[in-house]
Amino acid sequence: MAALPRRIIKETQRLMAEPVPGISAVPDESNARYFHVIVTGPEDSPFEGGLFKLELFLPEDYPMSAPKVRFITKIYHPNIDKLGRICLDILKDKWSPALQIRTVLLSIQALLSAPNPDDPLANDVAELWKINEIEAIRNAKEWTRKYAMDN
Amino acid sequence: MNSDEEIPSDEVDSGNVSSSDDVEFPMEVESNTSREKQNEIEDYPYEVLSTEQIVQHMVDSIKEVNSVIQLPHTTIRILLNHFKWDKEKLMERYYDGDQEQLYTEARVVNPYRKSINAQKKQSRRSTGTEECEICYMILPSSMMTGLECSHRFCTHCWTEYLTTKIMEEGLGQTISCAAHGCDILVDDATVMNLVKDSKVRLKYQQIITNSFVQCNRLLRWCPSPDCNNVIKVHNVEPRPVTCKCLHTFCFLCGENWHDPVKCHLLKKWIKKCDDDSETSNWISANTKECPRCKVTIEKDGGCNHMVCKNQNCKADFCWVCLGSWEPHGSSWYNCNRYDEEEARAARDAQERSRSALQRYLFYCNRYMNHMQSLKFEHKLYASVKGKMEEMQHHNMSWIEVQFLKRAVDILCQCRQTLMYTYVFAFYLKKNNQSVIFEDNQSDLESATETLSEYLERDITSENLADIKQKVQDKYRYCDSRRKVLLEHVHEGYEKDWWVYTE
Numbered sequence: 001m002a003a004l005p006r007r008i009i010k011e012t013q014r015l016m017a018e019p020v021p022g023i024s025a026v027p028d029e030s031n032a033r034y035f036h037v038i039v040t041g042p043e044d045s046p047f048e049g050g051l052f053k054l055e056l057f058l059p060e061d062y063p064m065s066a067p068k069v070r071f072i073t074k075i076y077h078p079n080i081d082k083l084g085r086i087c088l089d090i091l092k093d094k095w096s097p098a099l100q101i102r103t104v105l106l107s108i109q110a111l112l113s114a115p116n117p118d119d120p121l122a123n124d125v126a127e128l129w130k131i132n133e134i135e136a137i138r139n140a141k142e143w144t145r146k147y148a149m150d151n
Numbered sequence: 152m153n154s155d156e157e158i159p160s161d162e163v164d165s166g167n168v169s170s171s172d173d174v175e176f177p178m179e180v181e182s183n184t185s186r187e188k189q190n191e192i193e194d195y196p197y198e199v200l201s202t203e204q205i206v207q208h209m210v211d212s213i214k215e216v217n218s219v220i221q222l223p224h225t226t227i228r229i230l231l232n233h234f235k236w237d238k239e240k241l242m243e244r245y246y247d248g249d250q251e252q253l254y255t256e257a258r259v260v261n262p263y264r265k266s267i268n269a270q271k272k273q274s275r276r277s278t279g280t281e282e283c284e285i286c287y288m289i290l291p292s293s294m295m296t297g298l299e300c301s302h303r304f305c306t307h308c309w310t311e312y313l314t315t316k317i318m319e320e321g322l323g324q325t326i327s328c329a330a331h332g333c334d335i336l337v338d339d340a341t342v343m344n345l346v347k348d349s350k351v352r353l354k355y356q357q358i359i360t361n362s363f364v365q366c367n368r369l370l371r372w373c374p375s376p377d378c379n380n381v382i383k384v385h386n387v388e389p390r391p392v393t394c395k396c397l398h399t400f401c402f403l404c405g406e407n408w409h410d411p412v413k414c415h416l417l418k419k420w421i422k423k424c425d426d427d428s429e430t431s432n433w434i435s436a437n438t439k440e441c442p443r444c445k446v447t448i449e450k451d452g453g454c455n456h457m458v459c460k461n462q463n464c465k466a467d468f469c470w471v472c473l474g475s476w477e478p479h480g481s482s483w484y485n486c487n488r489y490d491e492e493e494a495r496a497a498r499d500a501q502e503r504s505r506s507a508l509q510r511y512l513f514y515c516n517r518y519m520n521h522m523q524s525l526k527f528e529h530k531l532y533a534s535v536k537g538k539m540e541e542m543q544h545h546n547m548s549w550i551e552v553q554f555l556k557r558a559v560d561i562l563c564q565c566r567q568t569l570m571y572t573y574v575f576a577f578y579l580k581k582n583n584q585s586v587i588f589e590d591n592q593s594d595l596e597s598a599t600e601t602l603s604e605y606l607e608r609d610i611t612s613e614n615l616a617d618i619k620q621k622v623q624d625k626y627r628y629c630d631s632r633r634k635v636l637l638e639h640v641h642e643g644y645e646k647d648w649w650v651y652t653e
């Protein structure tokens with residue numbers, strides 16, 4: 001494996017030294033570019049009480065290109081699809097090399113607090129979120145209980 | 152987090168690379184390339200420009216604005232691009248409107264405000280170190296740089312960032328600052344200062360010139376593959392222009408020159424042909440069966456007069472209609488014409504859609520046929536060249552045999568015109584003038600086929616003097632008939648004779 005760039009080493013060290021509240025991100029033992037992430041469902045959101053597993057991978061040209069992030073735990077959210085892929089501008093065209101793993105994870109946490117059904121990835125979920133928010137939130141709570149509270 | 156806050160920049164450093172952007176547009180311009188003499192074709196003047204000349208042209212446009220509005224060149228380029236290179240519009244907005252809003256719209260920093268920033272920076276100069284927020288290296292300030300927005304990164308990261316944007320994302324005009332959420336655009340001087348790889352520089356230059364050409368109504372890339380020339384006109388019109396690579400095309404739509412049909416109908420037609428590609432593939436198939444013995448015959452020349460290769464058959468027939476060739480010479484046999492009487496009978500017998508398809512197939516078949524024949528034109532030029540040499544061995548002078556080349560030129564022109572007359576005819580509603588048009592078309596078609604036949608098989612060393620007269624008479628006739636047909640259609644455009652079916 002190629003030597004790890006200083007940027008990744010430093011960023012990982014800082015992330016370990018000052019973790020983001022409600023988020024844990026641990027590099028894999030055998031691959032320092034692969035992170036095991038757990039995000040706590042934000043308070044006052046339908047995801048409250050859930051622990052959501054994600055994977056985060058830093059591609060070869062990181063930080064010139066964005067990290068690849070995906071939810072592993074099933075989640076009922078208008079901006080996250082069945083495969084756990086996330087619709088977030090900073091992971092796409094708004095990525096800047098000055099952003100970090102920390103900012104990405106904070107943005108994901110914010111997305112859980114404030115779903116955006118107008119920029120959807122999961123169409124059926126977004127649809128319901130728009131026409132019947134109460135039912136959509138009920139579904140999200142249901143999924144959180146079912147899939148994110150086991151362990 | 153933002154190291155820029157505490158650590159002041161250094162004046163001698165590369166501090167604000169863009170502060171030096173009063174330099175000229177830093178593209179590699181060939182010096183003193185004399186611009187091509189203007190081509191005066193009929194009354195439509197235009198120029199053919201190479202890539203270097205296009206860059207020069209862009210620099211000239213920037214300078215022209217700069218002589219009125221005293222702004223840095225890059226700022227003007229970005230503003231001009233914002234106004235699709237309409238100088239008047241930019242100057243109008245600059246002097247009439249809210250300039251601050253103009254800068255925001257075009258996403259550049261007001262260059263006057265910039266100098267205040269620069270002064271502010273100078274006042275907190277020091278020789279410290281900074282941490283680059285991208286690579287996390289702690290580096291001397293001299294290795295850090297940024298735009299007017301004061302977001303600073305190390306030169307190495309900037310280079311990598313710009314290279315990624317240019318090579319991976321194909322961005323040129325609109326690369327913004329590397330900081331998250333910062334909209335300020337990177338100027339040319341900064342790109343050229345930071346990017347040294349010639350491949351990346353070339354790509355950047357291509358992106359910039361391409362967007363310059365695409366935004367500018369008076370410019371169009373030559374559509375010929377592998378040609379990097381640009382045609383520059385004074386007025387945008389549907390006119391033929393010929394590039395230095397000898398490709399002739401319509402300036403307005405970029406297609407091959409397509410008189411007498413108008414651009415919008417041709418566009419519609421091409422789309423239709425693409426949509427019906429399965430049908431047209433079938434039509435353009437290069438083989439047919441002999442109508443008498445069913446042997447497969449391949450078309451290998453432009454002439455429609457086919458002679459079956461089967462030695463026991465040798466049937467003479469017409470490639471287009473598969474009818475016997477014999478009546479094609481006489482005027483009553485209208486092979487080129489879609490007979491409305493027959494079409495009506497067919498409509499009665501078959502459902503509507505089928506008849507529409509057949510009507511389309513009729514025109515498409517003839518269109519494809521001429522296109523196919525034109526593809527053989529290089530073959531014909533080669534064979535005619537051989538014949539010309541042969542003639543010169545038979546006591547004819549070089550000048551005396553030039554008629555053959557002229558004949559092929561005219562043959563190709565006629566085929567190209569005929570090809571597009573079928574597109575025109577397909578959309579044309581029948582009226583008195585359309586009947587005259589079809590007569591003209593029919594006349595030109597049969598004369599063209601005769602000329603094609605003369606050139607393809609009738610010339611031998613024995614009948615030179617005789618054939619020369621025949622060929623000359625025929626091509627002059629074709630040439631005049633082609634002009635008559637085109638003039639008639641043009642007159643119809645002026646007098647509103649033509650009514651279209653859709």
Ligand SMILES: [Zn+2]
Nearest residue numbers: 283286305308
């Ligand atoms: Zn750096």
Ligand SMILES: [Zn+2]
Nearest residue numbers: 300302328333
């Ligand atoms: Zn910036």
Ligand SMILES: [Zn+2]
Nearest residue numbers: 373378394396
């Ligand atoms: Zn060309």
Ligand SMILES: [Zn+2]
Nearest residue numbers: 401403404414
């Ligand atoms: Zn055109």
Ligand SMILES: [Zn+2]
Nearest residue numbers: 441444459464
């Ligand atoms: Zn035969």
Ligand SMILES: [Zn+2]
Nearest residue numbers: 469471472486
């Ligand atoms: Zn025929």
